[in-house]
Amino acid sequence: MSKHTAARELRILSPTGALGSGFLESSFNAALEQQPHVIGCDAGTTDGGPFALGAGKPSFPRLAVKRDLRLILLGARRIKVPLLIGSCGTAGGEVHLQIVHEIVREIAREEGLSFKLALIHAEQDKDYLKTRLRQGRIKPLHPAPEFDEEVIDRSERIVGMMGTEPYVRALEMGVEVILAGRSSDTSMFCALPHMHGFSAGIALHAAKILECGTAAVVQRKTPDCMLATIRDDHFEIGPLDPDLRCTPQSxxxxxxxxxxxxxxxxxxxxxxxxxxxxxxxxxxxxxRVRGSEFIPAETYTIKLEGAELAGYQTILIGGVRDPYILRQLDDWLTRIRARIEWRVKDVTGLAPDEYALNIRVYGKNGTMGALEPVQEFQGHEACLIFEVTAQTQELASTIAAMTRHQAIHFPIPEWSGLITGVACPYSPAYIERGATYRFNVNHVVEPDNAYEMFPIEIVEI
Structure with missing residues (x-):
């Protein structure tokens, strides 16, 4: 590394914007030929909602993650540069970190690899969080839900989003591969530049672009590799696929x-x-980018992410094409909801606030909901998704089954006798989705230092 830092140039490779989303092997090999000093990859996101964090299951299939990891790990070991992977398993909790750890061990056995590995843990001890809460060192972000010890107790897990410092400490221990729990999207790309004294603003701006792979090209055809070269007063960045290009605007x-x-x-x-x-x-x-600046924080803070069980969910999908119904769709659905609530109360004794019934109307406002600016229905058909969330799966499915019968035969003034207004494509009509989760934390904690929340474990592979 000394000959590289003497030239004040550091090359950082990002194979893809999300581990498991894929990249072109030809692009990756082209990047390796340019001898990057470090390979980093972000493996996490909250874009897919709270399920990964709550259920402890990654968003990307294991086979897809292993395919990407095999190529990246073999490439890093071949050119003997550090490999840093952040937010392992999508949500970066302990179970997610161990899933990726197991895949790495599996690849190492199959390929005959040996190396020094660091696991950086990000799932937070609940007693630690309660202590910090009592000390007034957990602060809300806007908008923030209520956060107290009861919320901490009922959370499936809470993770802290680590910064660059734990990565730097692990690299200083001489590790060759880092698997980290929940991390800032930029942290794994800033570690080596930070160690060698490059501008924090330049490195952080490059990292912000690198973490998404080829998302910053003019027109992305597939997830793929990006390479940044960081120098003292600027960085240069671009794709490895010759069919892709970056512009100042992109x-x-x-x-x-x-x-x-x-x-x-x-x-x-x-x-x-x-x-x-x-x-x-x-x-x-x-x-080429110049002039990016870094403003140090007055107080070092770590963002918390948490998820709790919201209930069990069953959905019912149906299509409506009757023009008479579509012309009065909003009123018809309002009356259906009232009928369903009456029927559920009659059969189960539950009031409407003891379960959740959500009706999504695709073709009208299914995507944006209340934010949809077009209020008048304009299509010739609509897709309805009746979504029931209750305390148990059996109860959710019971309500969904009653919903199906009430909805498909619900009358309109234009028709007399029994009608069937909703066409259901599946039999049975309802689909059990299982446990569903909600985010319950949007806060930051003020630790004593950048390391206390993120213990480092060294493993010889």
Missing amino acids: IASHSLYENADPFLLKEPDGTLDTTRARYEAVNERLV
Whole structure:
């Protein structure tokens, strides 16, 4: 590394925007030929909702994760550079971290690999969180749900989103592979630049783009590799697939992605400020960025993510094409809801606030719900999804079965006698979704230091 740092140049490879989403092997091999100093990969997200965190199950299939991991791990060991993977198993809890750990061990046995591995744990001890809460060192973000010791107790798990520091400490221990729990999207890409004294603003801005792989190209055809070269006063970034290209606009606009502010990106130790960043084309595929700045935080904070069981869910899918029903769809659904609530009360004794019935109308406002600006129904058919959430699966399915019968035969004034207004494509009509979860934490904790929440375990593979 000394000959590389003497030249003040650091090359960082991101194989893909999410471990398990795939990348072109040809692009990865082309990247390895450029001799990156480190390979980093983000494996987590909350985009898919709370299920991964609550249920302890990754979002990507095991086979897909193993395919990506095999190529990345073999590549890193071949050119002898560190491999850093963050937010293992999508949500980065202990069960998620161990799932990826097991896959890595499996690959190592199959390929005859040996290396020094660090596991950085991110799932939080509930007693620790209660202590910090009593000390007034857990603060809400906006918007934040109620957070108390009862919330902590009923959470399936709560993770802390680590910054760069635990990665740096693990690298200083001489490890060759790092598997980390829940992490800031940029943390695994900033570790080596941080160790070697590169500009925090330059490194963090490059990391923000790298973590999504080829999301910042002009037109992405598939998830794929991106390579950034960091120097003292700028970075250059671009794709490895010759059919892809970056432009100043595509790189600059990426600051809007997954970010509340187009210029400011908050991290545990401070904020990336791209207000003065300048973007220029190096060639038709590569972009140079200067002027990115870092504002240190007054207080070091770690964001918490938690999920709890919301109940058990059963859904019913049906289609409506009758023009008479569609012309009065909102009123018809309001009357159906009232009828279902009456029937459920009559049979089970449950009041409407003791379960949840949600009706999604695809073709009208199924995607945006109350935010949909088009209020008048304009299609020739609509898809209805009746979603029932209750305390048990049996109860949810019981209510869904009653919902089916009430909905498909619900009358309208234009028709006399028995009608069938909803066509259900499946038999049985309802589908049991199982346990469903909700996020229950949007807070930050103020630790004593950047490491106390993230113990490091060294493993010889």
